[in-house]
Amino acid sequence: MKTQPIDQFAAHLKADTRAAVYDGSKKGYDARIKTLFDHFEDPNRLRVVAGEIKQHVVENLDTYLPQVEAKLKANGVIVHWAATAEAANQAVLDIMRARNATKMVKSKTMVSEETGLGHFLEKNGVECVETDLGEFIIQIDNDHPSHLVKPIIHKNRRDIAMSFEKHGLGAYNDDPQTITRRARAHLRKKYLESDVALTGANFISAESGRLVLVTNEGNSRFCLAAAKTHIAMVGIEKILPRDRDLALLLNLLARSATGQQLTVYTEFITGPKSAAQPDGPEEMHVVFVDNGRTDVLASECREILRCIRCGACLNVCPVYRQASGHAYRSVYPGPVGAVLTPLLAGKNFPAFADLPKASSLCGACNEVCPVNIPIPDLLLRLRDRAKQEHIPSPGTPPMGPWAVLASRPMIWKTALTGGKAINYVSTKLIPVPALHTWENKHSLPEWKGGVFRKWLRNRPAKSSSS
Amino acid sequence: MATCLCDAFYDDVARATVEVLEYLGCTVEFPAGQTCCGQPAFNGGDWEASRKVVRHTVKTFAGDVPVIVPSGSCAAMMFHEALLEFEKEADLPEIEAFARRTWELVDFIVNGLGIKTWPGRYDAVVAFHRSCHLRGSKSGEAATTLMSSILGVTLVPFGEGEQCCGFGGTFSVTFPNISGAMGDLKLDHIRKANPSVLVSADMSCMMHLGGIAEKESKPIKTQHVVQVLRDALKNANLL
Missing domain, CATH: 3.40.50.10420 (NagB/RpiA/CoA transferase-like)
Structure with a gap:
């Protein structure tokens, strides 16, 4: 992938x-x-x-x-x-x-x-x-x-x-x-x-x-x-x-x-x-x-203009530490750069729309920022903007079908129980690239969909499924 | 709220949540129509898709009872992140009202119910991973307060505890190299502390770290804080 x-x-x-x-x-x-x-x-x-x-x-x-x-x-x-x-x-x-x-x-x-x-x-x-x-x-x-x-x-x-x-x-x-x-x-x-x-x-x-x-x-x-x-x-x-x-x-x-x-x-x-x-x-x-x-001032990310260029957000950022500053293709690297660069790029925004994705959203940058910039919120706003502007995002699973599934409880419940199949078939046969990427590095936990709900239904206790 | 992760993979965490809340005198309702909090799409940048799921969640949990979530990240989705994506939406007030009655589980036990010590016994050397969504919240301190009060629990610190484990939802598959390297580093630090169990208030971090450890054939025992609380009660025949 x-x-x-x-x-x-x-x-x-x-x-x-x-x-x-x-x-x-x-x-x-x-x-x-x-x-x-x-x-x-x-x-x-x-x-x-x-x-x-x-x-x-x-x-x-x-x-x-x-x-x-x-x-x-x-x-x-x-x-x-x-x-x-x-x-x-x-x-x-x-x-x-x-x-x-x-x-x-x-x-x-x-x-x-x-x-x-x-x-x-x-x-x-x-x-x-x-x-x-x-x-x-x-x-x-x-x-x-x-x-x-x-x-x-x-x-x-x-x-x-x-x-x-x-x-x-x-x-x-x-x-x-x-x-x-x-x-x-x-x-x-x-x-x-x-x-x-x-x-x-x-x-x-x-x-x-x-x-x-x-x-x-x-x-x-x-x-x-x-x-x-x-x-x-x-x-x-x-x-x-x-x-x-x-x-x-x-x-x-x-x-x-x-x-x-x-x-x-x-x-x-x-x-x-x-x-x-x-x-x-x-x-x-x-x-x-x-x-x-x-233009940044007119955007929904104007808080980034508070920045005093101290570099604390770079120092603490686990992504910056692994990728180095040059990975950001800009004079402003790290979390602050991931916000500032695409904004300063103006019409060239699409060329830098991947930068705000380069974060696990761990929030450490916000925690150390001397002017308390809510960097994760700004990264998220820029992700939304990229999506609205239809800029492709490599490897990101499509969320539309997922949202349909997650707002239809009957289908969701069926999928929860049916998901158990994943415990018995080779995941290689499942055409979900994200799953394969996951399995390169991680084991997949056993699927237990429906188990908790069944336990809750079958017990004579005061709590209930409503 | 069970969280979709517990609903799909970690049934025992959802079960322990019910058992612990009942032990504390709560009556737990589990609206069967619940699905997910909407965070995957929110983080992925598809706010339109995310709002659809958040609206479903708010509808499913209609009423005025507290909504308790055994996951720091799903809780933060409800009380902070959803507010961002609904800023310009007409139904923002409903989302805000929902956010106000949403609690992360451990925060609810300690700061909502006022429980500061925990009975029972649990013989373990616990490494507590303070997951990132607990930053700026009272949950991290709540978890360590409760666990350190349990007879038999030894909490061990480990290096760079403030750093993210590298999961980050879709980040783990769109940035697999960086995410994996972050996970390796976290596991190194944790293993050096030699705990008997790794505990967190977010099963997503545990799925990531536990998944890497198992893939390496060096599995590590992981638990949610609430499982520690429940097991402590059971070990002392309090449950």
């Missing part, structure tokens, strides 16, 4: 890759539990409140977007609006061309992965260097990130040592410290040569226009220290109403993502450098990216 694409991907995944993804995810999950539950009496209450704050933003974007634009402008920031990925990339390129800039250093940002900024700039003659170590390794390998916060979770240090050797970054050495030191030496030059620094934003406060960046490597600080121009590419859902909301969201973000109390660096940026500051970008731009987000 034909199985789902993600299942086939998982079946062919290298054992090494699966082990790397599994271990990395599990470590993230364990660390999260420890810091959240050691530090807070009731972290679940925090998740609910954070979810309410983000939902409030999502429901009131029409108010917050003009507000944040006004604040940014007052802070001396130039604001751009991009409806599509292409428009966002073009806006970045236009800013660079206006300054005759040809070299960019970039800190990690998922939205730029989403728009394919790096490849776009390279095609247009701009050198664009990833400075987050994981993203740097992805870039030299011409690979794709497979996790929201650990882009190279699918690689082990031997893989990395080999690619460093291949790309002239030193003879084979798989000692993590050596690898890091070599990347650092390579990147220091790039910071100094760059014209433009590109970052994302984890949050922007509508109250102050303050942009917040969290990193562990300090690479975004290096990016911003040398470049004369700072461009931040930001999804329109990244707004928080007030600065004080950061207290809650930052506490949850680092703990949920990596099990840290806070990331090593938390930067608050309120605009280009002031006259009193000796260094820093003279010019600052924020490019707000829609790229399908307002």
Whole structure:
């Protein structure tokens, strides 16, 4: 029987890759539990409140977007609006061309992965260097990130040592410290040569226009220290109403993502450098990216826009752990990706309609989500949508005939009793592909249809069949 | 409600449910027209088909007595999932009313009837698989509260207890590789704890894990929580 694409991907995944993804995810999950539950009496209450704050933003974007634009402008920031990925990339390129800039250093940002900024700039003659170590390794390998916060979770240090050797970054050495030191030496030059620094934003406060960046490597600080121009590419859902909301969201973000109390660096940026500051970008731009987000807002799955990209749902997800992030064919893998990718795909929804099926609906993603997104409910809504749009679903047994059977009690009862035949004939003769798939891995329990009902009928007790 | 799985495969679980509820002084009615809760089609994305079955269920269980389900997942279908697929339907209020009087069995015993300890005796090392549909509900704690109060029961924890067993309904046949790998991992953890019985509040998980174990010719004894409760009573001649 034909199985789902993600299942086939998982079946062919290298054992090494699966082990790397599994271990990395599990470590993230364990660390999260420890810091959240050691530090807070009731972290679940925090998740609910954070979810309410983000939902409030999502429901009131029409108010917050003009507000944040006004604040940014007052802070001396130039604001751009991009409806599509292409428009966002073009806006970045236009800013660079206006300054005759040809070299960019970039800190990690998922939205730029989403728009394919790096490849776009390279095609247009701009050198664009990833400075987050994981993203740097992805870039030299011409690979794709497979996790929201650990882009190279699918690689082990031997893989990395080999690619460093291949790309002239030193003879084979798989000692993590050596690898890091070599990347650092390579990147220091790039910071100094760059014209433009590109970052994302984890949050922007509508109250102050303050942009917040969290990193562990300090690479975004290096990016911003040398470049004369700072461009931040930001999804329109990244707004928080007030600065004080950061207290809650930052506490949850680092703990949920990596099990840290806070990331090593938390930067608050309120605009280009002031006259009193000796260094820093003279010019600052924020490019707000829609790229399908307002369609998500108009859908029945708008809760997914609460997402703060912590990756906790990937870490806990048993399907992600078995299949790896690349199985999801998108920059957003795991449970959040299974919801977000088909929605952001717009008209291309059918191409990703299988992603919401890649879940046993175990609900672990919802349980760990720092903004309490009801991911299983959203997956189910998208399954319903796929069915309504008549998109084929490999291996899924047809439910129509079953529903007819299950709403006609007389036929149901007959089938219950008659099903006993399955105990006596070879199941190979029964033309139900799902049954054969089941039997490849499981024994079938003995059919006992009608036994309980008979017991209930024949006993002189107070309970009864009515 | 017996659940179609118990009706078709696990008659003893349905029987134990009746015996335990009667022991507690309840009168159990079993509407013979019952079929399934509608979950397979709901999870499969065919909400139209699922609604047909849910409507049949609600009609079959008309009235105002509590509806008790010996399955976390069928119970969650009734009190949470059905509400999603009926959001835009005119008969939503009827579904909501039905949802309000639906209980998962162990939750009903502990939080509905207020029973916190269980009499009798059951000599077993029990590994309790907290099935996923118990997340966010009071059933998991209810099950461990009751079982740990039984004389002779030792509850043993096992690794990654929060993880899904991999069943997931049609997921087990549309994602057989992933589902099977999840099942293998769960069984590894459980076997390391060396229980004499694996217990759950969902027979679907037990069908999956027990089915894999048997196929490997390394069978593992599985029971529903209610069978443990019933057997404890029987062992002490209380039933």
